[in-house]
Amino acid sequence: MYDKIVSFAKRRAFVYPSSEIYGGLSAIYDYGHYGILLKDNIKNAWWKHMVQLREDVYGLDSAVFMNPKTWVASGHVESFDDPQIDCKKCKARMRADHILEEHGIMADRETIEFVNQKLDELKEQGKLKCSACGSTELTKAKRFSLMVKSNLGSPTEALSEKNVVYLRPETCGGIYLEYKNIVATLHPKLPFGVAQAGKAFRNEIVARQFIFRTREFEQMEMQYFQKPEDMKKNYEMWKEIRWNWYLEYGIPADKIRWAKHEKLVHYASEAHDVEYNFASLGGFKEVEGIHARGNWDLTRHSKFSGVDLNFLDEETKERFIPHIMETSVGLNRLLLMFLDNAYTEEEVNGEKRTVLKIDKKLAPIKAAVFPLLKNKPELVKKAREVYEDLRQNMMTEFDDNGNIGKRYRRQDEIGTPYCITIDFDTLENDTVTLRDRDSMNQERTPVKDLKKKLLKEYGCEI
Numbered sequence: 001m002y003d004k005i006v007s008f009a010k011r012r013a014f015v016y017p018s019s020e021i022y023g024g025l026s027a028i029y030d031y032g033h034y035g036i037l038l039k040d041n042i043k044n045a046w047w048k049h050m051v052q053l054r055e056d057v058y059g060l061d062s063a064v065f066m067n068p069k070t071w072v073a074s075g076h077v078e079s080f081d082d083p084q085i086d087c088k089k090c091k092a093r094m095r096a097d098h099i100l101e102e103h104g105i106m107a108d109r110e111t112i113e114f115v116n117q118k119l120d121e122l123k124e125q126g127k128l129k130c131s132a133c134g135s136t137e138l139t140k141a142k143r144f145s146l147m148v149k150s151n152l153g154s155p156t157e158a159l160s161e162k163n164v165v166y167l168r169p170e171t172c173g174g175i176y177l178e179y180k181n182i183v184a185t186l187h188p189k190l191p192f193g194v195a196q197a198g199k200a201f202r203n204e205i206v207a208r209q210f211i212f213r214t215r216e217f218e219q220m221e222m223q224y225f226q227k228p229e230d231m232k233k234n235y236e237m238w239k240e241i242r243w244n245w246y247l248e249y250g251i252p253a254d255k256i257r258w259a260k261h262e263k264l265v266h267y268a269s270e271a272h273d274v275e276y277n278f279a280s281l282g283g284f285k286e287v288e289g290i291h292a293r294g295n296w297d298l299t300r301h302s303k304f305s306g307v308d309l310n311f312l313d314e315e316t317k318e319r320f321i322p323h324i325m326e327t328s329v330g331l332n333r334l335l336l337m338f339l340d341n342a343y344t345e346e347e348v349n350g351e352k353r354t355v356l357k358i359d360k361k362l363a364p365i366k367a368a369v370f371p372l373l374k375n376k377p378e379l380v381k382k383a384r385e386v387y388e389d390l391r392q393n394m395m396t397e398f399d400d401n402g403n404i405g406k407r408y409r410r411q412d413e414i415g416t417p418y419c420i421t422i423d424f425d426t427l428e429n430d431t432v433t434l435r436d437r438d439s440m441n442q443e444r445t446p447v448k449d450l451k452k453k454l455l456k457e458y459g460c461e462i
């Protein structure tokens with residue numbers, strides 16, 4: 001299934017390996033025509049439920065680069081790392097915590113001493129091997145920083161801890177830095193949230209799972225600021241909102257589950273992941289995290305910047321640093337999840353049909369318009385008129401290439417929910433055949449009703 005999804009994603013212009021003509025660049029991907037359309041639809045679906053339908057959440061688009069002190073205050077410079085081991089024979093690089101996990105030892109957020117002690121135990125039992133070549137000659141684990149550095153405004157040779165700037169490893173840093181401006185300009189009452197979607201960068205040690213774990217990716221995060229006593233209630237509320245979001249966009253309830261973090265960072269009181277059962281990756285894996293972070297982030301930024309980040313409660317006249325809970329999801333990971341869930345191969349009249357049974361609201365192309373015959377100018381003219389009208393409101397394609405069956409198959413593969421054929425009856429009575437992707441049923445529909453039907457009744461609108 002993994003190979004099928006990877007090759008499908010490239011063949012149908014969803015995801016390309018980056019820099020391919022130069023031999024590629026590990027764990028970096030580009031998004032083709034249908035990929036960017038799908039990605040934008042997922043992002044808009046997230047934004048709709050996190051901002052548009054909420055009166056208590058504001059939007060933000062903060063910069064990738066921030067004052068480097070941001071990441072000292074957040075603890076990333078000191079300890080945002082993974083334990084790395086190398087194979088002395090084939091030079092493969094591995095994540096030691098993943099190897100331990102495969103043997104049932106949870107090493108998330110453990111010290112390097114703990115990791116090495118557990119690796120030694122596995123070695124003694126003859127269970128520690130290179131995952132690439134099977135050699136037992138492995139290095140000790142060492143800390144590998146995930147921070148990506150740049151030399152913005154300073155010459156490359158002068159890159160040092162003093163003048164380094166970082167590409168943000170998570171988007172929420174910008175939300176904490178803009179909290180003061182948001183409070184001063186939008187005057188929110190507690191609780192309120194700030195949401196943003198944008199690029200993040202991590203120097204991942206191993207990234208072999210297509211777009212699941214990459215070095216450049218997009219996150220969609222929402223930080224919810226509140227009184228500490230409201231945390232429990234709001235945490236449960238957001239858990240429910242996020243769970244329902246997956247169902248709303250067609251992910252079956254039995255393909256997702258909650259995974260509770262047993263080991264928490266010192267400032268957190270609760271953390272859960274939404275895990276999706278990836279057929280292409282062989283099981284349940286994290287797509288989203290929901291974390292109760294206390295007042296740690298704002299307290300640290302207040303301390304490191306010297307700026308008062310207290311919130312003044314107008315009713316009680318109390319001043320305090322709000323507590324934060326966050327929802328944090330990877331957009332690229334969601335795209336993989338939706339492809340994984342929708343990719344279907346089935347047999348129709350003895351022939352194989354590949355169809356992307358993706359939620360209609362997320363489908364990259366909502367409708368495709370075909371003239372029955374390419375060489376009949378009156379059919380082509382009418383088809384172009386219908387196409388021009390629909391594309392004002394939704395992504396629509398025009399196709400007059402090959403027979404109708406082939407055109408249906410091409411649209412099925414990219415998940416287009418509706419195909420519209422203009423035939424000779426159209427010229428008589430202004431109706432078209434409207435063909436449904438999933439049932440493959442066709443119905444005659446008046447041209448004047450098409451747009452409304454597709455957008456409202458048939459659920460193509462995000």
Ligand code: GAP
Pocket residue numbers: 169170171172202204211212213214215216217218219221286287288289326328329330331332333
């Ligand atoms: N602010 C909290 C935070 O960043 P995280 O668990 O490190 O938490 C949140 O990341 C989400 O971001 C993950 O659940 C995942 O969907 C996505 N993500 C993290 N690292 C990623 C990577 N290297 N490639 C793609 N997505 C990633």
